[in-house]
Amino acid sequence: MQKEEIADLQIRFGVHLRKIREDKGLSLREVADRCDLDNSNISKIENGQFNIQLSKIFELAKGLGVSAKDLLDF
Amino acid sequence: MQKEEIADLQIRFGVHLRKIREDKGLSLREVADRCDLDNSNISKIENGQFNIQLSKIFELAKGLGVSAKDLLDF
DNA sequence: TGATTTGCGGTAATATATTACCGCATTTAT
DNA sequence: ATAAATGCGGTAATATATTACCGCAAATCA
Numbered sequence: 200m201q202k203e204e205i206a207d208l209q210i211r212f213g214v215h216l217r218k219i220r221e222d223k224g225l226s227l228r229e230v231a232d233r234c235d236l237d238n239s240n241i242s243k244i245e246n247g248q249f250n251i252q253l254s255k256i257f258e259l260a261k262g263l264g265v266s267a268k269d270l271l272d273f
Numbered sequence: 274m275q276k277e278e279i280a281d282l283q284i285r286f287g288v289h290l291r292k293i294r295e296d297k298g299l300s301l302r303e304v305a306d307r308c309d310l311d312n313s314n315i316s317k318i319e320n321g322q323f324n325i326q327l328s329k330i331f332e333l334a335k336g337l338g339v340s341a342k343d344l345l346d347f
Numbered sequence: 348t349g350a351t352t353t354g355c356g357g358t359a360a361t362a363t364a365t366t367a368c369c370g371c372a373t374t375t376a377t
Numbered sequence: 378a379t380a381a382a383t384g385c386g387g388t389a390a391t392a393t394a395t396t397a398c399c400g401c402a403a404a405t406c407a
Contacts, residue, residue, distance in 0.1 A: 205328045208327065226354085228352080237395095239355065239398085242355050245354095246355080249395090251395095252324045252325065252327075252364080252394070254278075254282055268342040268346050269342075271341045272342050301383070310365095311365095312385090313387090316383095319384095326393085326394080329365090
């Protein structure tokens with residue numbers, strides 16, 4: 200997988216993640232509290248700046264109240 | 274998320290990944306060729322030794338001919 | 348208007364994944 | 378019995394994610 204493809208994937212994931220969060224009416228800081236993460240980092244994930252790990256996908260899913268597979272449904 | 278939880282997650286993911294591969298009747302080296310990865314590393318992923326990244330989930334899904342969300346369906 | 352919330356960019360130290368390589372032991376095929 | 382395939386452990390160099398900070402600008406609220 201090329202760098203560009205990965206960057207594109209991160210962006211698409213981030214857009215999807217943001218939509219889920221906003222549909223739930225949560226702020227970055229609220230999600231951060233639920234996930235034990237920092238709001239700035241979730242912001243970066245949503246903006247496609249990180250190629251996050253498996254465990255983080257599950258942490259985010261838990262914090263957002265959705266299943267992990269839902270986070271990859273885009 | 275604690276270290277132990279992450280280790281457990283990796284193992285469950287690996288077990289699921291292996292099942293998908295074996296259901297397709299593929300060897301590690303065959304999947305490795307399709308994914309442009311090394312067979313030893315896929316072995317380690319299946320054995321829960323890696324907390325892989327988002328992009329790698331998609332690479333594996335492509336190589337296995339399934340959707341990424343299917344890989345998290347366990 | 349003043350205060351709070353929100354999203355976001357920057358940073359630096361640390362931890363971790365990535366990658367390709369080697370070879371071995373076991374299983375499977377000829 | 379011989380050869381090939383398979384799964385897997387070890388390693389070392391490199392790249393990358395992680396984490397918790399800080400503070401700002403714009404939006405929202407009292």
